[in-house]
Amino acid sequence: MTDKDFQVDYIVVGAGTAGSVVARRLLDRTDATVLVLEAGQADTNPAIRDPLRMHELWHGAEDWDYFSVAQSHACGRRLHMPRGRVLGGSHALNATIYVRGNPADYDSWAARGDSGWSWRAMEPLFRRIERYDRDDSGVKGTAGMLDVLSDYAVDPIQKAIHAAAEQTGVPANPDYNSGVQDGVGRAQFTLRDGLRQTTADAYLKPALSNSRLTVLTGARVHRVLVRRGRAYGVAGSIDGRAFVASARTEVVLTAGAIDSAALLLRSGIGPAQELRAAGIEPIADLPGVGRNLLDHWLVPVIFGAEREIAHTPGLPHAQTQLFWRSESGLATPDVQPLHFSVPLYEPWMSGPANGFSLMAGLIRPHSVGRLTVAGAHGPTLIDPKVLAAPADLRRLVEAVRLCRQIGAAPALRAWNATERYPGPAVRTDSDLRDYIRRTVITYHHVCGTCALGTGPEAVVDPALRVRAVEGLRIADASVMPTITTGNTNAPTIAIAERAADLMAPAR
Template identity: 40%
Template sequence: MQDARDAQHRSHDYIVVGAGSAGCVLAARLSEDPGVRVLLVEAGPPDDAAEIHVPAAFAKLFRTKYDWDYTSEPEPGLGGRRCFLPRGKTFGGSSSMNAMIYIRGNRRDYDAWSAAGAKGWSWDEVFPYFLRAEDHHGGASDWHAAGGPLTVSRGRSRHPLMTAYVEAAQEAGHPFTPDFNGPEQDGFGYYDLTQRNGLRCSTADAYLRPALARPNLTVLSGAQCTRLLFSGERAAGVEAEHHGELVELRAEREVVLSAGAYNSPQLLMLSGIGIAAELEALDIAPRADLPVGENLQDHPHLPLIHLTDTESLMTAMTPENLALLEAEGRGPLTSNAGEAGGFVRTLAGLDAPDVQIHALPVMFHEEGLGAPAAHAFHHGAVLLDATARGKVSLRSALPSAKPRIVHNYLSTEEDRAAAVRALRVLLDIADRPALRAHRRSDFLAPRSDSDRDLLDFARRELHTLYHPAGTCAMGPVVDNELRVHGVRGLRVADASVMPTLVRGNTNAPTIMIAEKAADLLRGV
């Protein structure tokens, strides 16, 4: 770790902004070259909270110092309701407070990127970067790799409610799928997790921590970047606030933003890179007129909760289970909550799944902020290819002001129809014998299965699945090598560069983007 004043007076080749899912990867990969000096700047504290490392406890990090704790603007498609938008603010970023589900997405997602102009990002071209990152529990195969930094494991908690859930899905006619990252994504089964010995394996664990001993890597925590510094048309560094002082940190080669789909566009706009008219309205001199912050995408989540007489994870946090986790890496506290689920196509003729299901053996409600009130199980449907597009914009020119975020959930007819179909999939599975044996009554469910009641329910209960992306997209904002248009020495490498969202959880694709970005920076 480094003091800001020391970092200010040192020379760095690269500055990486954000020690999150992408930033930890980039800092580790770039610093593999002993002749390159790398500075990694993180706004949050180190990942020293016990709740970060105990898989089942991740929701306890919401609205703490480890969370950016964003809230959307009133959402027009949800009757003006605001949505809670947590994002990791610590080493590992959101990989330190997510459900650890390892999903790459569907090969069609990446082939669509390439077909739309993102050359170099087809499935065949990105697949090697997934493999380079991976240390898979099953070893090397046609679909997986061994020996990479990121441990990908089977879940060590197989809750009886989740076994029943997968059985119920098969009773509903859905196939069993042993590996969602294998040849076929459709079907139901159990998720692979970014865990090591039953504990979370964030990018801080997998990449950053092994690299900290390198003398050419400097890590500065508790330093929020306020603007980019320029020398002519070249990005020359960043200004950051550290313990109430502003410091200037200089990069000889490049600055890379890995601050995420909300914060990367915010920092660009604060630095004059964005929609010129909107920046001028805030007295920010435009440097590059680009649609930064547009194209915001997310996976909307539609939850159902059923009460049960079967013991859930609600009572798992005991001294005995904690000791079992710490000593042997097993037991209910290894659960990522979202142990099981699947991918389905809700319309005939689709060439890939349009809905993903996550099932949890615990009550997860009030956007994850409510404490479990009874034994229950939860299952939620995610719209994988939602058509709505939102926006991130500045609230003011003050870097301390949180950005304005509107996702426009359920603002299109296509998404409203998809929400109704997705809820019907959930209701069908919940009504199968394997779950009926555990389902005592409903805690959170629609009044009926009519289109109107299903849509009303969706508008009341929809929340984020924590997958924002697209706000610095390849094409409009950055080129296919992730360089910001109109500015030299500046790239973005995180989920914000995705032209469209992938079908599945976004942590593994974000790590892939960072792995590929490291090669682009090194000219490989």
């Protein structure tokens, strides 16, 4: 017997980047009732709104505060993997950077069995999402749901970093979202009037007065309920009180690449042999659940500065970035350094408070990880296998070298910039590899654990329906079969828009 039962047409698990979009589109396009279940609480923390206070949210109430298992190729460290546990999800914790990705990303998805995932099909979805402040290219959206800021004056230190990158041979690129990514330029942000705007702000909150929508916060979903091969609801708890929710039409998982996969596993949907070993009775043998875990990786290159660095209120610390290819012949950029106008020291580091960080980012990793669960009520075991592929270490070495060259370029001499880390003692390739293993961190872009496709490892079909279970769909970053070239928030929104089209075509 439960304390509370719900019956609706659609259940959406997770009110983050994707869930907010799916719920809103279902309301707009159907007469259905929609129940959104969010494990976190309302997004009332002032640090969420201020893009300069992102770091305050990590390890706090709004963060699931996940850690990987010990990483054998990263000095045995357990890496912090922040994930949003709040209305707005990880979009409430991220750096607000908006990157569509590379057209080749989506064409590779389409090659897995459905032209609906090609760039030609996905590009209009981005225009539907976007409300850009300006569009000189003619390829952007200016009347969509989500504000994107691209026209602003960067801080002086960011202007100097931009110039320094050009001095090292990186071309200027005024708009990486116009089709060509390569080069250095301003980042584009999901901000409105200097405040973070999540998809919960843009899509979900304006619909809260709709009588067909119910949003429950503090609602932890423990398992998907399946009867005779069909998902008919979910079971969970709210503040320790059990509930069951039934869906007449579909259950949609939008809990993110960690929690959507973990929920399937705890529900008995996944690799049957592994589930039995964990004490979970399998109800659908899907070997790909939890496999194909992908992420982007960052390595800090940190400089102290004598000239005072100022920060414009309402703009993030990372205002410029670049896309670059670590070797010739690559089809897309594989490196994306982010430029933070603060020194991002690790706990064991020390240095002046006035400085900047050129975060060497690897965005086309070869290493592939996985996640499992330690029983129906046990923890989620996350193993990204960072740097397991030798190519990843080699390309990060090149990315760090580029960042060191940028920091030493003439444009930054007026700041009296001094490299603190890796520092002058790190000289040889072997030294650099050791430094990378000691400092590599996640870019917070985990994806791929419920990959779409048609092969034996695919978890969802090209229509995002979970294989072997009717009435169950997944619409978040977990369905990415390969990781996109750049930040994954915008592609996740586009996945949710695509899911809505599949479930309820626009009227």
